[in-house]
Amino acid sequence: MRATYTALCEHGYADLTLRKIAADFEKSRGLVHYHYDSKDHLIVALLEYLSDRFSDRIQATADESPSDRLDTLIEWLAVGPSLDGVDGEAYHMAIFELRAQAPYNEALRSRLQENFSFLKTTCEEIIRDGIRQGQFRPVDVEMTTILLLSAVANARDLELALGEENAIETVLAALDHFIFPQLYATLGSDS
Template identity: 45%
Template structure:
């Protein structure tokens, strides 16, 4: 049991060090030494768990998915429309400071490597599938509760998530923060949902 706890603590520390190094250096210029500099233990321990930078970042993408799942579990609202709004607020929460902005830029760089790495692409697809299924479940719940118009949920979810990705890319690359109106328009157009304020 103690060894499992130690392994979990080590993994968490490596993932946190990876996050900090990404924010500081971006993905393209990041080295294992940069990550080791943020890690309180030895660089050898990082290499013991992850042989290559690619192995480490596949694990990091999985770690981000785990964190998303944990955050989603904190959404306690039973109302499908409100759950969808809270999820998109979480998904689209824009960088509020330089560190978050730097992280989003580094993550965009990492995603840009997917065409050249089967392992990155597989993990990103896994992350995307989780998010797609989660939003699709909420949309179906909203249709059943007569909050949303009867709709092709797969197409709707694809459009909503593609728009969400576009908003995040615009924030990371252009520094614009114009999501709220676009997302509200999409909710109205694809779900027939008019938010009552």
């Protein structure tokens, strides 16, 4: 999975081949072909692997306050993870390319939907925990989740696809200015 991830981030989806993946793999190319029939089959497995890694990172924050967990989640979505020596921007570009293929590839779309469903459920759970603990005001959890996730994802896509500099920075500032004051029960000087 690491070799697939590195090759995807380096070459992009369109230029990715099993041969290029095998070049980053310490074992034989035949082993890649033995386990995966096609590039798309391998990419779907990669998305499951990335989702599992994300789940592990989320579990590592379980003891933090809901506000800290939400901040961490938003930061991960905005900046991207640094995985296997690949920076967040390369990660986001790779995922952006895969999303562009999803309308034409049912297996890819299904896996991306599963990953988004996990992300959405995670964000909803964090907000519900915050409401129960009195850190967040009672809000429409689904609506707030979709707003947060969509704002960050669309800003990131504007930067990637259109080169709109500072879109992420602007959206994060807007969330701080317009959304979080409505969500947080109290905003102290350290918020």
